[in-house]
Amino acid sequence: MRMANFRSSYGARRLALGVLLSVLLGFFLLPHQLQILFQEIGGPVGWVLSWPIRLVASVQGGIGETWSHYVALQDVEDENRQLRKELELLQGQNSQLREAASATDRLTALLEFKAQALPTMIAAQVIGRDTGNWYRTILLNKGSADGIQADMGVVTSVGVVGRVVKTTMATAVVLLVSDPNNAIAGLIQRTRDEGIVEGTTPGLARLKYIPLLSNVRAGDRVVTSGLVGGFPRGLAIGTITTIGKEEGALFQSAELRPEVDVNRVEEVLVIQSPYIPGEDGKSDGPLPKAKP
Amino acid sequence: MKIVVYACAVAALVAVHTTVLPYISVWGVKPDIGLVAVCLIGLLSGELEGLVVGLFVGWAMSLFSATDLAASMVAKGSVGFLAGLVGRQVAQVTPLVLVSGLVVASTLSSLMTIWSLKPNDQQDIWWMIRTILMPQACFDAVVGGLCYWLIWSRLNLDRLAEGREF
Numbered sequence: 001m002r003m004a005n006f007r008s009s010y011g012a013r014r015l016a017l018g019v020l021l022s023v024l025l026g027f028f029l030l031p032h033q034l035q036i037l038f039q040e041i042g043g044p045v046g047w048v049l050s051w052p053i054r055l056v057a058s059v060q061g062g063i064g065e066t067w068s069h070y071v072a073l074q075d076v077e078d079e080n081r082q083l084r085k086e087l088e089l090l091q092g093q094n095s096q097l098r099e100a101a102s103a104t105d106r107l108t109a110l111l112e113f114k115a116q117a118l119p120t121m122i123a124a125q126v127i128g129r130d131t132g133n134w135y136r137t138i139l140l141n142k143g144s145a146d147g148i149q150a151d152m153g154v155v156t157s158v159g160v161v162g163r164v165v166k167t168t169m170a171t172a173v174v175l176l177v178s179d180p181n182n183a184i185a186g187l188i189q190r191t192r193d194e195g196i197v198e199g200t201t202p203g204l205a206r207l208k209y210i211p212l213l214s215n216v217r218a219g220d221r222v223v224t225s226g227l228v229g230g231f232p233r234g235l236a237i238g239t240i241t242t243i244g245k246e247e248g249a250l251f252q253s254a255e256l257r258p259e260v261d262v263n264r265v266e267e268v269l270v271i272q273s274p275y276i277p278g279e280d281g282k283s284d285g286p287l288p289k290a291k292p
Numbered sequence: 293m294k295i296v297v298y299a300c301a302v303a304a305l306v307a308v309h310t311t312v313l314p315y316i317s318v319w320g321v322k323p324d325i326g327l328v329a330v331c332l333i334g335l336l337s338g339e340l341e342g343l344v345v346g347l348f349v350g351w352a353m354s355l356f357s358a359t360d361l362a363a364s365m366v367a368k369g370s371v372g373f374l375a376g377l378v379g380r381q382v383a384q385v386t387p388l389v390l391v392s393g394l395v396v397a398s399t400l401s402s403l404m405t406i407w408s409l410k411p412n413d414q415q416d417i418w419w420m421i422r423t424i425l426m427p428q429a430c431f432d433a434v435v436g437g438l439c440y441w442l443i444w445s446r447l448n449l450d451r452l453a454e455g456r457e458f
Contacts (some may be wrong), residue, residue, distance in 0.1 A: 017312035020373050023347065027362040038351060038361055044354045052307035053356070060311055127308030128356065133424050134320050134405060135358035139310055162369075165358050175358050180415055201415065201423075203320075 039166075042098045043144060045104040046168020050127075053171070054141060057127040092168065124172070126265055136179040137165070140172040140268065148172045152230045153271040159236035159259030160184065160224060161268050172270070177237065178203045178233040186237050187225035188216055194225050197237050197256065203263075205238055212252055216243060222256055225286055230271055297332075298345055302352050308354050308435025321424060322420060323431040324398065328354050328439060329395040330368050331397050335385060346372025363408035367401040374400075387437055394436040 001239040026034050059144040124146075128139035142148055154161040154174045162182060166173040175182045178199040186207055193214040195207040207222055220240045226233030238256035245252045305326050313322040325350045334342020350368030354361040375397065382389055402425040406417060 012338060012340045016373055016376065019340075019347075020343055023369060024366060027366060038365075042351065042355045042361075049303055049306050049352060049355065050386065052303045053310050056307040056311040104311045129314040130359075131306065131309040131326070131357040132324070132359045132364075132405075133428055134409065137358045139356055166355070168355050173355065173356060179358075181358075201419065250394055265310055267375060274382060280317040 009091045034119075034261065043167075043169045046143065047145075047170040050141070050143075050168065050170040051129055053139070057141075088107065098237060100155075121269040122148060122272060124148075124268055124270055126268065127171070130173070135181065136203070136262070137177045138162070138174050138176065138262070138265065138268075140174060140270070141170070142270065143167045143170045145169045145170050147272060148270050153224075153270060154268050155231075155235055156260050156265060156268055158221075159229065159238070161260050161265055162261060163230055164270065174268070175257050177205055178261070178262050184229055184231065185225040187233075188214070188240070189221045189223050191216055193218070194227070195222075195224060196253075197254075202257070205258050206244075207240070207254045208255055209251045210254060212250065214252070216252070216254060222254075232258045232271070298348070301329065302345075305349065306352050306356060309353065318431065319423075319427060320364060321427040321431060322402070323424060323435040326350075327368060327371060327398060327401055328376040328394060330434055331394055331436065332370040332439065334372040335379040335390070335393070337376070338379065339373050339376030342372030342374075342376040343369050344372075346370070359405065362409045363405055367404040368402070369402050370435045371397045385440075391433045391438060391442050394433040395429045396415055398432040399425060402428060421448045 055086060055192050122139040122142055124142040126138045127141045130137040130139075138161075140148070140154075148164055149166055150164050150167060151163045154163060160177050162174045162176040162179070163184070164172050165175045176199065177184065177197065180199045180201055182199050184197045185194065188207070188210070191214050193216060194209050195209045197205055197207050199205050210216055218240055222237045222240065224231040224233060224235040236259040238258040241257050242252045242255045243252060244254065309322075311324065313325070313431050316322065330342060330346040330349055333345050345369040350365035351361065353359075353366035353368075357364070375393065377384075383449060402420075406420050406425070409415075409420075
């Protein structure tokens with residue numbers, strides 16, 4: 001057993017009480033100013049603290065790679081067989097899509113549509129997760145020094161991951177699409193009905209505010225509407241699994257299965273400036289560019 | 293020297309929290325080892341150290357989380373201060389005292405966080421208490437108990453510290 005602390009002097013106790021009261025008073029009286037101050041100071045501190053995180057993350061990555069390459073190979077044969085079947089199916093679909101794509105190209109040229117500019121993106125690696133249990137977030141190895149700011153959208157080649165909520169000089173915190181506190185403007189691809197996509201407590205997502213007259217059904221894909229937030233139009237968010245219609249409600253809602261498995265994402269792209277169509281139809285967005 | 297040790301400990305805590313703990317979470321809840329560390333420091337070194345280290349740990353951890361900065365700092369700082377106060381009232385820190393104290397500290401800290409959150413229609417307070425607060429309090433107590441056992445029973449740091457004093 002350990003003797004508890006008796007050595008704390010009366011002066012130290014009074015000082016501690018004074019500091020605690022000052023901090024409490026400060027956060028009650030000047031909450032916004034103190035938040036900004038600590039966030040500003042936190043930039044360089046975050047840069048320093050990001051190094052041990054990177055170190056541990058790289059060691060962890062190395063161990064994970066060794067495990068997946070040499071140890072966890074038990075189900076590879078079954079998986080290989082399954083993938084071959086999927087490949088055959090996808091090859092068939094691919095040839096159909098090529099036909100559809102060439103038709104679309106011709107029609108696009110005929111209608112003189114403007115080609116949509118690609119947004120500027122920054123590639124980043126996931127180096128960690130939230131330090132608390134209250135939010136579902138991931139930590140990126142790029143921060144404000146690389147041009148990342150709060151509210152920027154984060155995607156992978158598969159679809160939407162979330163949006164940046166906080167940055168230090170060398171890291172960025174991304175609130176995932178599956179977090180109940182996240183809200184992204186969505187659009188049902190088939191019916192063109194708009195709504196708000198938010199996360200759910202079990203870690204999936206749902207589309208809210210779908211008009212009652214919409215003939216939405218399970219299997220419909222939901223994409224970003226591009227109206228608000230840091231996302232351009234048309235990025236995949238998820239696929240509708242169930243529709244919820246409550247009696248007397250003004251809207252219907254739908255459960256979604258997010259397109260991206262946010263628990264396994266390792267590399268992401270941060271959208272610096274989404275494409276915004278100008279009044280003359282020209283792109284206001286920058287030229288296609290990707291930073292390494 | 294002590295400042296350097298604490299700074300290194302905070303850096304290590306944040307690194308472990310963001311990279312390792314997500315893989316050992318139970319039902320999506322991971323222990324708050326920052327809170328456990330602040331409690332132990334407050335309990336054994338007094339209010340001032342508990343408070344200052346708590347404020348710094350809360351601040352550092354909030355930089356890598358979506359959690360509100362003020363709530364995180366105030367919660368951890370208060371826990372460190374309270375642990376220091378309790379440390380003066382308790383003659384000897386037994387595992388039972390430590391585990392009970394950690395349950396109370398973790399509950400208080402989580403209640404502060406809940407108070408600062410703006411829950412939406414899916415997250416009522418009971419849901420937060422049931423799914424996050426209670427499991428985390430138990431988890432923190434277990435981790436704190438293990439740390440106590442490891443540090444003072446196995447590594448015998450207490451005897452080393454006493455030896456250095458004389």
